[in-house]
Amino acid sequence: MKLFGSYTSPFVRHCRIAVLQADLECTFVETNYEQSAEGSAAMRVPYLEHDQLKLHDSMSILRYLRELRDQRFCPTLAEYDLLLLVNTALDSTINLFLLENSGLDIASNSYTQRQARRVEQSLAYLNDVAAQGLEWNDAGIRLACFVDWAMFRQRLDFTNYPALVAWREQAQQSKEFIATAPPTA
Ligand SMILES: N[C@@H](CCC(=O)N[C@@H](CS)C(=O)NCC(=O)O)C(=O)O
Numbered sequence: 001m002k003l004f005g006s007y008t009s010p011f012v013r014h015c016r017i018a019v020l021q022a023d024l025e026c027t028f029v030e031t032n033y034e035q036s037a038e039g040s041a042a043m044r045v046p047y048l049e050h051d052q053l054k055l056h057d058s059m060s061i062l063r064y065l066r067e068l069r070d071q072r073f074c075p076t077l078a079e080y081d082l083l084l085l086v087n088t089a090l091d092s093t094i095n096l097f098l099l100e101n102s103g104l105d106i107a108s109n110s111y112t113q114r115q116a117r118r119v120e121q122s123l124a125y126l127n128d129v130a131a132q133g134l135e136w137n138d139a140g141i142r143l144a145c146f147v148d149w150a151m152f153r154q155r156l157d158f159t160n161y162p163a164l165v166a167w168r169e170q171a172q173q174s175k176e177f178i179a180t181a182p183p184t185a
Helices: 010-022 033-039 058-068 076-103 108-132 138-152 164-172 173-178
Strands: 004-006 027-030 046-048 052-056
Touching: 004 010, 004 033, 004 173, 010 076, 010 138, 010 173, 046 058, 052 058, 076 108, 076 138, 108 164, 138 164, 138 173
Parallel strands: 004 027
Antiparallel strands: 004 046, 046 052
């Protein structure tokens, strides 16, 4: 089994955590933009190959990895919905990051303004959810990967979201979360 990705992507990190948790034999193939454009129809990382199987999104990869160990992926509707909400906020944050890096003025475009509002509204909601308590399941892991990535890239201000900061601190107790941290240099 081969997992293609980068060491900084939060989507890839979540999959790497699942590989470690499941103690699966899996080769990590570091993959840049050019290689992912060749290797995946979605032109993104992560993607996974296992024998004849090819998966193009972290969600299907996670489901596959969990099922290889006879676990159900997102067994409750509440966990699934939370995972999707975290993912929506993460997608928007990363899109804004990539658009800004490509030279777009994201402050003056009406759709990127909407994306930025989506992120803030999601963070406020997720902060309330985190304050009530989270579990180290796929929704909780994705949220920790998101917050850690946003801090690593200095993309978001978490001053008003103390429960999200606390959740990231709690995540540091997971050996898989520590082992998959983005490189600092
Ligand atoms: N929905 C996808 C999102 C993956 C994604 O956005 N990956 C980013 C890296 S963090 C990427 O490869 N972006 C390249 C691009 O958008 O061209 C998943 O969950 O796997």
